[in-house]
Amino acid sequence: MTERAQALRVDDVVKSFPGNRGLVLDHLSFEIADGEFVVLEGPSGGGKSTTIHLIAALDRPTSGTILVHGRDVTRRRRLDRFRREEVGVIFQLHNLLPHLTALQNVEIVMLGSKLHRSQRIRRARELLHSVALDDQADVYPPELSGGERQRIAVARALANSPRLLLADEPTGSLDNDTAELVIGLLRSHCAAGGAVLAVSHDQRLTGGADRVLHLVGGRIEPAVRSGAPRP
Amino acid sequence: MTFVGLLAHNVWRRRLRAVVTAVAVAIGVTAVMALGVLTTSLRETAVAVLQIGKADFSVAQQGASDVLYSTLSKEEIDDIRSAKGVKSAIGVFVQTAHISAQHPFFIEIGLQPRDLPGYGVQVVKGRAFTATASDEIMLGWRAAKDFGVGVGDRFKIEERTFRVVGIYSTNNAIGDAGGMFPAAELQAWHTLPGVYTLAFVKVEPGVKVAAVRRAVEKANPRLATIATATDFGRVDRNLVLITAANVGGSILALFIGATGVMNTSLLSFYERIREFGLLRATGWNRRRLFGLVLGEALIVSFVGAALGVVTGFIAVIALTRVPQLLGVFHPSYHSGIFARALAFAFAMAVLGALYPAIQAARLAPLVALQHE
Numbered sequence: 394m395t396e397r398a399q400a401l402r403v404d405d406v407v408k409s410f411p412g413n414r415g416l417v418l419d420h421l422s423f424e425i426a427d428g429e430f431v432v433l434e435g436p437s438g439g440g441k442s443t444t445i446h447l448i449a450a451l452d453r454p455t456s457g458t459i460l461v462h463g464r465d466v467t468r469r470r471r472l473d474r475f476r477r478e479e480v481g482v483i484f485q486l487h488n489l490l491p492h493l494t495a496l497q498n499v500e501i502v503m504l505g506s507k508l509h510r511s512q513r514i515r516r517a518r519e520l521l522h523s524v525a526l527d528d529q530a531d532v533y534p535p536e537l538s539g540g541e542r543q544r545i546a547v548a549r550a551l552a553n554s555p556r557l558l559l560a561d562e563p564t565g566s567l568d569n570d571t572a573e574l575v576i577g578l579l580r581s582h583c584a585a586g587g588a589v590l591a592v593s594h595d596q597r598l599t600g601g602a603d604r605v606l607h608l609v610g611g612r613i614e615p616a617v618r619s620g621a622p623r624p
Numbered sequence: 625m626t627f628v629g630l631l632a633h634n635v636w637r638r639r640l641r642a643v644v645t646a647v648a649v650a651i652g653v654t655a656v657m658a659l660g661v662l663t664t665s666l667r668e669t670a671v672a673v674l675q676i677g678k679a680d681f682s683v684a685q686q687g688a689s690d691v692l693y694s695t696l697s698k699e700e701i702d703d704i705r706s707a708k709g710v711k712s713a714i715g716v717f718v719q720t721a722h723i724s725a726q727h728p729f730f731i732e733i734g735l736q737p738r739d740l741p742g743y744g745v746q747v748v749k750g751r752a753f754t755a756t757a758s759d760e761i762m763l764g765w766r767a768a769k770d771f772g773v774g775v776g777d778r779f780k781i782e783e784r785t786f787r788v789v790g791i792y793s794t795n796n797a798i799g800d801a802g803g804m805f806p807a808a809e810l811q812a813w814h815t816l817p818g819v820y821t822l823a824f825v826k827v828e829p830g831v832k833v834a835a836v837r838r839a840v841e842k843a844n845p846r847l848a849t850i851a852t853a854t855d856f857g858r859v860d861r862n863l864v865l866i867t868a869a870n871v872g873g874s875i876l877a878l879f880i881g882a883t884g885v886m887n888t889s890l891l892s893f894y895e896r897i898r899e900f901g902l903l904r905a906t907g908w909n910r911r912r913l914f915g916l917v918l919g920e921a922l923i924v925s926f927v928g929a930a931l932g933v934v935t936g937f938i939a940v941i942a943l944t945r946v947p948q949l950l951g952v953f954h955p956s957y958h959s960g961i962f963a964r965a966l967a968f969a970f971a972m973a974v975l976g977a978l979y980p981a982i983q984a985a986r987l988a989p990l991v992a993l994q995h996e
Binding site for chain 2: 446449451452471473474476477478482484488490492493497500501502504505510513549553
């Protein structure tokens with residue numbers, strides 16, 4: 394295997410919450426290389442989503458470092474720029490804005506970028522095409538199926554061309570065909586040199602991953618098995 | 625989609641609420657505009673009375689509640705006339721009369737016939753009154769037109785009837801809407817013999833007006849000189865009070881409008897916490913989110929301002945029909961009044977949306993995303 398650049402390094406990260414939740418991540422450490430598709434699985438409440446939130450700079454770890462392409466996220470000042478340009482997040486609940494069309498939901502995250510309006514629209518249309526939703530560009534999310542909404546969420550996460558894609562249960566509620574389509578999109582991102590970290594229980598997703606990490610009790614279990622070979 | 629397009633879209637999707645807020649802003653702007661026009665116009669009317677004589681400056685009693693209650697004695701006018709640099713000083717007795725409901729504020733000007741040319745009066749029809757005539761009146765051409773009378777006609781003011789001997793023009797709207805009488809006769813009628821209201825002073829060519837004003841005031845501490853609208857407050861406390869009421873009313877209107885904007889912005893903020901969280905999570909910075917909330921408020925406020933200007937016009941028209949203001953209130957619209965209305969709308973938006981905008985900008989993305 395050729396040496397690939399490090400996309401993500403989670404190093405000795407501890408995250409504890411006040412109250413009943415207590416310690417969620419207990420000196421968590423792992424790495425992901427560019428082009429790699431990694432799935433993080435484990436029991437509910439085991440800290441999977443928390444890990445995604447910390448990497449996406451939506452929350453701060455109690456201690457430890459998180460390096461995304463060599464830069465420590467926990468020490469960065471312009472987190473908005475990091476969230477916009479370096480990481481894309483596919484949320485568990487889609488989190489689409491119901492008052493905006495599919496196209497506008499993808500375009501809105503590019504409003505802070507340097508792209509001109511026409512470029513933003515072109516990019517949003519390309520992304521909707523890539524998730525096979527060209528004909529739904531002007532449709533509002535409440536009128537779309539769960540699978541279609543999830544595909545818009547994928548398109549939105551890819552809008553600013555992030556190298557690292559984080560996905561929280563991206564296929565959990567999808568039928569087989571749609572799940573295959575979404576997994577294919579994630580794999581395409583890796584094939585283009587990006588990295589994917591997905592959190593899931595879905596065997597369809599773990600089967601398509603390069604690696605599967607088991608998060609138990611806030612730590613990665615020593616046994617790490619490989620996912621399916623790449624197509 | 626552009627950022628401004630998104631602002632408009634967000635306002636439009638809550639259009640009923642936006643309309644209600646815009647109406648609150650419009651009420652504020654209406655009040656500001658109507659009060660502004662009223663105050664400005666009243667000041668202009670009042671100042672116009674002083675400008676009839678086209679003098680370099682006027683002199684009145686300092687601190688009078690109303691300039692028409694100002695009293696100057698013949699001796700004081702003689703004293704002004706003898707001051708260094710004064711070319712002429714004309715004593716004028718000014719009163720008002722109620723003629724009818726449509727003409728509640730008829731200006732009566734009493735002065736000596738010999739002072740008519742110096743006072744800038746041009747007799748355009750008939751002749752001037754004589755110094756001792758007890759039943760002669762000259763009407764301004766506007767008054768003659770309004771009342772439909774001409775030279776030789778009878779003209780009744782309260783219980784007295786006068787004979788119109790001439791029609792004059794002063795090139796001053798207020799002056800031309802009144803009537804002129806022999807000063808002594810008008811003073812006697814109002815039981816104020818020998819009392820003048822104002823003195824109109826012209827200075828010698830080449831002499832500095834400011835220096836003469838200072839000299840007159842120094843020699844007559846009871847009196848004040850007036851050359852501009854700003855000076856007017858010194859001799860008319862009512863106008864000062866009206867101006868203060870305008871400022872107070874405007875501030876009150878500002879807070880009413882701002883409260884309306886804040887109510888809407890806060891409601892919108894609490895409803896959209898998840899939306900704001902998502903935008904922050906996908907890379908929007910605090911400034912952009914701050915701008916989103918403030919921008920939406922600005923759009924609503926400026927729509928309200930536009931509506932307020934229209935309703936302000938209507939309010940001003942309604943004010944002109946108020947019996948107490950007939951003849952006194954001649955609406956005068958300046959660009960400054962519209963600029964003030966826009967500034968107020970801007971201030972309402974900023975005051976009302978500042979707190980919600982700051983709150984939106986300060987949201988922690990994850991907390992906002994998990995908000996129920």
